[in-house]
Amino acid sequence: MKKAPLYSRSRQRAGAPMPTTDTAAAARPSTATPSPTTSEPAAPAPLAQRPSRWGAFVARHRMLVASCAAVALLLAGGVAGRALIAPPIQLTQKDIDAAVRHSLEKEPLPSAYAKAHAAVRPSVVRVVGLDDENEEPPKPGDDPRQHTRSTGTGVVIVDNGTILTNLHVVVGSKRIKVTFADGHESDASMVGAQPENDLAVLRAKSIPDDLVAATMRGTGDLMPGDEVIAIGFPFGIGPSTSAGVISGLKRSFRAPEGERLTNLIQFDAAANPGNSGGPLITMDGAVVGIVTAILNPGEQGTFIGIGFAVPIENAAAAVGLPPF
Structure with a gap:
């Protein structure tokens, strides 16, 4: 039975000495047919590497993996941002009291007395009862003795110029003069009286454009000490x-x-x-x-x-x- 011809895997370098006749003969069977070509057969291709399970999963679920990566990046950004932002300061009652004191020291609030005064002052009028129609009322700053009989006070209770005062301020007067909060002066007449309560109702003949009537409230809830x-x-x-x-x-x-x-x-x-x-x-x-x-x-x-x-x-x- 004939043997398959054998070929050397190594390539002969150019210029190398040729083997002797004896050696070549020994290496080559006498009955073998010479190779039709002197080129060496190509080396076998290397085996392809098998893909990993993770790579296969990524390949099959590209959209899912991309979405998960985006969510992870967002969460990481939020955590990093929160770490950079300082936590809010917890205010104590002591802090709040100190802030209020500082604000009041900088801009003090008006007192309750000042607020009450401001609410009624536009409705308060000066009332002067005169014994002579041609007599002029005493001016502020005059001798106080001139005011003990003729000067009193009134308060506007209806914005048409209706004024309440004491009856003893105007009774017997031939002329009544009132001065409003804005300086407007007018003659007035008595349109009502309640002697048992020493009250008189006046009506001014002319009034300011922006006359304001006072707010009134009952006395049912008043208590000593108010x-x-x-x-x-x-x-x-x-x-x-x-x-x-x-x-x-x-x-x-x-x-x-x-x-x-x-x-x-x-x-x-x-x-x-x-x-x-x-x-x-x-x-x-x-x-x-x-x-x-x-x-x-x-x-x-x-x-x-x-x-x-x-x-x-x-x-x-x-x-x-x-x-x-």
């Missing part, structure tokens, strides 16, 4: 504001040569001649009474800490307004 202010023209000086508290309710008082007044509000805000007819005001800026008298056993007739006001319910009845 803070109040009184606004008026004591001795013609004003408008002047004084502060105090409600001292008592349902008091009675008889003025010299006057009727006995009942159901009065007693207060200790300073009041003097010229305050008569002015408003008694609570801290919410509402009128609860009309200042009508002060108690002084001496002859001076000045304030010693006891003042009286007619409740606004009585005053409203004098005008014909419904009770509160």
Whole structure:
């Protein structure tokens, strides 16, 4: 049986010495047919590498993998951003109190008395009763003795120029002069009276364009100790504001040569001649009474800490307004 011819895998280098005849003969069988070509057969191709399981998964699910990667990047960005942002400071009550104190020191708030004054001041008027139609009212700053009889205070309760004051301020006067908060002056006439409460209702003949009526409230919830202010023209000086508290309710008082007044509000805000007819005001800026008298056993007739006001319910009845 013939053997398959064998070929060397190594290529002979050019210029190498040819083998001797004997050696060539020994290496080549005598019966073998010479190779038709002298070129060496090509080396077998290397085996292809098998793809990994992860690579196969990625290849099959490209969109899913891309989406997961995008979500992971977003989450990582959020975590990094949160790490860069400082956590909010937890404020304590002490911090809040300190901030409020600092704000108040920088811009102090107006007092409750100032707010009450501002609410009613546009409605307060100076009232002067004159004995002669040609007489001129005393000017502010004149001798205080000129004001003890003729000067009082009033408060606008209807924006058509209706004013409440004390009857004793204007009774017997031949001319009544009122001066509004903006300086506007006008003659006025008495259109109503309630002697049992020492009240008079005036109507101004001309009024400012922006006249404001005061807010009124009932006295049913007043209690001793409640803070109040009184606004008026004591001795013609004003408008002047004084502060105090409600001292008592349902008091009675008889003025010299006057009727006995009942159901009065007693207060200790300073009041003097010229305050008569002015408003008694609570801290919410509402009128609860009309200042009508002060108690002084001496002859001076000045304030010693006891003042009286007619409740606004009585005053409203004098005008014909419904009770509160």
